[in-house]
Amino acid sequence: MTHHTPRPARSIADLATPAVVVDIDALEHNLAAMSERLPGALLRPHVKAHKSTALAALQRQHGHHHFTCATVREMIGMAKAGLGDDLLLANEVLDAERLAALAAVQDRAMITIAVDSDATVDAAARAGIQHVLIDVNIGLPRCGCAPHDTARLAERARAKGMVVRGVMGYEGHLMVNENRATQRTDTLAAMDVLRAAASEVGGDVMSAGGTGNYDVHADHRATTGVTEVQAGSYALMDTYYSTLGLPFRQALSIVGTVVSTHDKWAVADVGLKSLGMDHGDPTIADHKVWFCSDEHITFATEKSADATTRAPQPAVGSRVRIVPAHVDPTMAMHEHLWLVRGDEVLDRLPIDLRGW
Template sequence: MTRRRTIADIPTPALLVDVPAMERNIRRMAEFFAEGPCRLRPHFKAHKTPEIARRQLAAGSCSGLTCATVSEAETAAAFCDDILIANEVLGPGKAARVAALAGRTDIMVAVDSPAALQDIAAAAAQDRVEVGVLVDVNVGLPRCGVAPGEEALALARNVADTPGVRLRGVMGYEGHVVAIEERPRREASAREAMDRLLSTVRVVRDAGLPCDIVSAGGTGTYDITGRIDGVTEIQAGSYVLMDTAYARLDIPFEQAISLLGTVLSRPSPTVCVADCGHKSCTFDHGVPSVRDIVGAFVLHLSDEHALIAIPASADIAPGDRIQLWPSHIDPTINLHDVLYAVEAETVVDVWPVSARGYPETRRELR
């Protein structure tokens, strides 16, 4: 009888997915949206892993998937027929790829400028397909998005008058709000952001234009924005695996992904060094946390090393395994080719992170 692989057999550094915990997260979110009317559109960029996305869709309560890039959408189109690219898509090359997707799936893109609109429309008209458009509204996050109200209406009119595209609605991501730890302040800020979005919805509808989809929200505001009348779907992503940034909030999801490393050295009684540096774990949201060693914390990440403070009494030596909780799963997962699906200490599957990086550039090597 072949021995089943265990965590001890995995080469490090590596990402482990606690499958039972992940499944509980998927179920909790699906149950929250089961009664409607708001639906869930899980964000594929959080994990970029088809097997996880398939499980999210199978759990129900979903309107489709959200993607951040054209290449993510191309990967997702193999198993999902309703995709929103919640990002601006510019340039004839990328626009042509969106049009190609429209020939086999219901595809929508976010637009916040006439330039982006014209690129998409030209490609769609050439392929004789129709691409859905959501007007991207700036609701407070200093990133993309057109100003609420009249400026958004002007762009919506432009969309409605342009062949090759169809105005489907609006979107606005309150990303400046989702990580606020104090619940009352997070809720007030989310409602303020949605007031900007929904006031735009009223202006667009009063002008006689269609606005069926109102897409917003994230993991930190799913139960706030997802209960605001008029919002039709939530783009939450991190809930499925979680990270330390979201784990600080009062939301009912478990940390289900950890970074496995091997201890390389214990240079002093209160310090150990592991092989999981920032080439395997990002720290844009702070350094990762140490799992299962009370009082331990990460001091520093270099390319290939994690310098970890540990209690002098900790029973850990070179060759031992150590696990870290990532602080931000999206870019951390992007550093890895596979996720190891585990149940307790047993490896039950290995999942490719198929949409990591920029697959279109890898085609140059063929």
């Protein structure tokens, strides 16, 4: 079983498939490009996008010591991996047992969690959580309290003995807009709402943003007041974010083995159980993806420009690189990733923050 005793792999051709591969040069380029625009604490990398303490450690090597998490398991895993300088759980949690487990690692990690209601404030306080941010709704129909309710919630949290470090808001509805001028205007308007809330709440944290508009935040932080950006996808990237023309390279692909070939199509062993599908089908360079099944992807070579010829299908046993449409759920499906340079395999890293 490859899970327990992985074979020594030197080339992508040696990997058991489906295999998550991350190109080290593209990854390093992405981490460097981001840390140049948002150095140090200006970026709070979101670990939900890769769920790997090893990749988080690389982000820390690029100067980012504060991290964003989406689950309690991510938070505790980061704390236990020694990456707990400043961990933000950017989601609301009501589960008393999980909150208690999270509070228990406050001896070794700085733990802050998002709250947006009386119930989430009270659950945090009961568990002994010491630091919170007020999560403010700034337009995305998801979590976050109404802007007019922030001061009241902050007061409630402080009355229960917790430190309110400031506010966060996630303008997720603005992350992907190919009209980047409109995206900028909309982002700044959302930050006006968040800044007003921040002034009501107090504290020194104003956390927002993501990969899709990290540069808007970098350009305007003097006026918006945003102190940190919660980007995650930039490290590995996917086809969804690639439409924006950001300076990040595609570092992630899923390598499959061609297991069956036919006159008009070929099949590789990468399917719905190894690909996040909510943003649609993945892509294969120079090929057309027909559809995915549980364990398979059916694809074809593209016809020539004059539609008269078609390149031959890849041979049975050859490898193909498949680029997912959405990085986060894809990573959550796999037990480990392989760091590669071209076709050379350099290292195997666990995806150790899966689950809840």
